[in-house]
Amino acid sequence: MTHPPAATNPAPKVRVVTLKIDDHDVGARETDSILEIAQANGIRIPSLCYLDGLSTWGACRLCMVEIEGFSKPVSACSTTATEGMKITTNSARLKRYRRMILELLFAERNHVCSVCVSNGHCELQDLAAECGMDHVRVPYRNATYTIDSSHDLFRVDHNRCVVCTRCVRVCDEIEGAHTWDVMGRGVNCQVITDLNQPWGDSQSCTSCGKCVQVCPTGALVKKGTAAGEMEKHDDFVPYLAQMRKRQ
Amino acid sequence: MSEAHKITLATAWLDGCSGCHMSFLDLDQRLIELAEKVDVVYSPIVDTKELPPVVDVGILEGAVSTEEDLHKARMFRGRCQFLISLGDCAVSGNVPSMRNTFDLDDVLDRAFVENVQAQPGRPSESLPTLLRTVLPIHHVVQVDLFVQGCPPSADTIWQVLTELMAGNTPDPTQFTRFGA
């Protein structure tokens, strides 16, 4: 026997697992989420609140998948892989549920795309198109939300917010300012700056603009952008997240 | 194809800006090809004043904002075999529905009193009564096909109509979206 002594051959810290996603055999680390594994293998799972580089929130439920042996779908972003899992990402039931989630999001606040500064650059709009949401079957809520334009550079329009909390997480986890937070419950949930003070009065905001870039909709925008002009760039987040981890 | 076999088409303009009808006219030379297969029996772009009792395809632009819109939507549904919601106003309420978050009295005052210099005052006759809430067409009658876009492009309208004329049910999500 030529095995080296056990002390010089420690067991790897993270085990590798093999599983099936939509009939593709894939391998992954057991700490990886189903969403990460799917993305690494070029399998598209729709998602909205998830953003690579930020902590996992699991709120929007759009990334739900079916796992053989589970009676209910689970969110792919917050479920880690285990050996032998058999996952379906796009069954008729999942498509139906995703479409309903999107309809509820559109019905909850004001998402009139044609007059939105993010028209054509909006993840919610893109998801509606991708998931075949051609109309909203539930009644629109017609609730009035405020718009805060007090910041010199940016504006928040709560009518367009889907409460994904990407702004909250990027401001806390990457910028380290924690200007954003969440107040209220259920349908009355909304993001706030500082202790629900006008953004322009914020003592903590550094005006870095990270929250604006990661916002998937027209809720956070640069001032002075006309309909269709507000393009977002969130590709800096994974890089900055890596750099922070190394510190 | 003989005249007798032409598909009959009716269109109406509810609470919209007419942009969807403008897009329809943007079919340009394709209108000639369309006229060979389709008979426009009622529309803002033809003279007929009465919607015939039976129409093959009905197209509605705009949201349901007034009693008159509601009446027209119901009439179209009753008489058209196949009803299309054309454009974001018809499909989602779009811009007209942005008044829904305001009190109706405030809206009327804003339009007819506050912003008017000559003879301010709410009109009492000749105008259809506004509904409290602006609704998409399918929230008041059943709709068979939804074509998003503000306005849907002429190419989108062409694709929808040619598919229908070929006897297929088109899937507009493949070539248009909200706000397109």
Ligand code: SF4
């Ligand atoms: S601009 Fe930067 S610091 Fe200010 S709220 Fe947004 S992410 Fe936070």
Ligand code: SF4
């Ligand atoms: S403001 Fe934008 S990023 Fe923040 S929760 Fe709302 S949609 Fe998400």
Ligand code: SF4
């Ligand atoms: S959908 Fe757009 S173009 Fe069509 S009527 Fe409404 S505002 Fe006008």
